[in-house]
Amino acid sequence: MIEDKNQSRTSISELGEFKLIDHLTQNFKIKHTSTVKGVGDDAAVLAINAKQQLVTTDLLIEGVHFDLSYMPLKHLGYKAVMVNLSDVYAMNGKASQITVSIAISNRFPLEAVEELYEGIYLACKGYNIDLVGGDTTSSVTGLVISITAIGEVEKENVVYRNTAKPNDLLVVTGDLGAAYLGLQVLEREKQVFEVNPNSQPDLSEYSYLIERQLKPEARKDMVKLLSDLEVKPTAMIDISDGLSSEILHICTQSKVGCNLYEEKIPLDPQVISACEEFELNSTTIALSGGEDYELLFTISQEDFPKIKGNPHLTVIGHITDESLGANLVTRAGQQIKLTAQGWNSLKQ
Template structure:
């Protein structure tokens, strides 16, 4: 992967040397970061606000395939995936810690690329890398990111507080990350069979980017605040719409009606799913990795959001006894399932 590039063996630097090398250009920009990397622990100050903490583990071969994932994108995504959890609490992310397990096949230049993607993501979202850990790994690349943020108590959105009659909303569009993955997998397999053939991803930028370089929806948190809307519950769409809706309903002890025709799909997602003989709705419901925000609002807030092109109202919360349902385009009611749900037409 790095044959034509400079290769510096990490062991020349040692663990402390590597940490120094990676962190020397970090500029701390958040007033809450009192002390970043370089001591036993980071020191943060949230001045009486509530502190939010979330953590994700990304493992080579499970969460990413280095065959088609540029390291800079991977670093970017590793941060986004984690920040998304803070936004899903209606909070603002301010710091991350980054732990890396690096196999010896990784030269310093590869680690730099990965870290550069992380720094770009952090800069864009105004987040400080405040610490971490590095280690050699016998097993491939291991990335563990913990993100830290804050919120005023009255702003925090949990999963278990949706109320009957609330509207179910989702930001952006869904299914793109999953369809993008299918495309990348196909091109990888073609390449493995015949390395002379170059990947054909032309015109598919949007969905490839949805998979490789997702954007956490900090903007939605800020938008809702500016619209004066506090969601009654919120979660990010990491495992597929269906799974997330079920989380909110189960934890809130409620049911729901979800309307297939209301689920936002980008035309490219739709068309490419069809090329793969996939049901686009299934890609949205079960695909995952879209990192959009799914939230519920009071009906009285409907007027505030109804004209926003980036928010779709896709259903409503019902009493628990009514069950969790999805109503197909043809009007048929199906129970919502998290996994193995693959076609209801």
């Protein structure tokens, strides 16, 4: 990755901050009429109609959120955008603009930052997003990426976390646990590589897991699907920290309980086989793994026929009265209290 790029290194300080920004953002084209002014002034200027606006931000720190020894910078750029867009989609909104701030140390040549921006560019292109500003500065040690995403939603369509009701169904998009297992595979390969740099690993059997870790996709498509199906969730959140943590957010904020059925949790076959190989419990991974960037939502029971049989959506439980608590119902029929053991960056 970065280490392979010695052939043509350009020092970033040669360019200076303003030329660097120009250089990195010159290929980004404005796509939204709401973007009145993008990069290049004190602030971006957005013109908004009667819709409500969404603003979300995430801060990614080298050594905490990513390890550049197995995360290519292009993928990192892409993923950093996805993490933010995912939050806009989790409000049932449409993402339209981002700002990108980075802090970089001297060890990064221009080519490394270009790679990062290539990933950001691809994400913007694929998800129809305008890059409208940011900040570029130096860091003492590692790479820091801070992205703010802006989106919009019709007032009547916004979906919060705190509006789930007893008897609602608990639904998840896609499948869970793969991103975490992808990270385990990459970390194991890193250790193998450190012992034997000539090893040629065959990672094809983990391809889905690695892709979910390195190139996650925010579920813009699911927001559209729900709209097409004429289903408005009663509550929604994206799964960044792990299923249990997100369910507990919905339950706590909505003042409800839930039953989550272990047997219903959607798992990819690669997740099941990797869990066997790593001697991990697949339910634990799905509950606590994190970084899946799927959507978790609740719907009224009367909407069930609209989603029934849809291969992208899985009903994994239902909402109950607050007094009943948030529970996992195991395959053996046992009820276990759900606890958030999700990825907590403050505990590292």
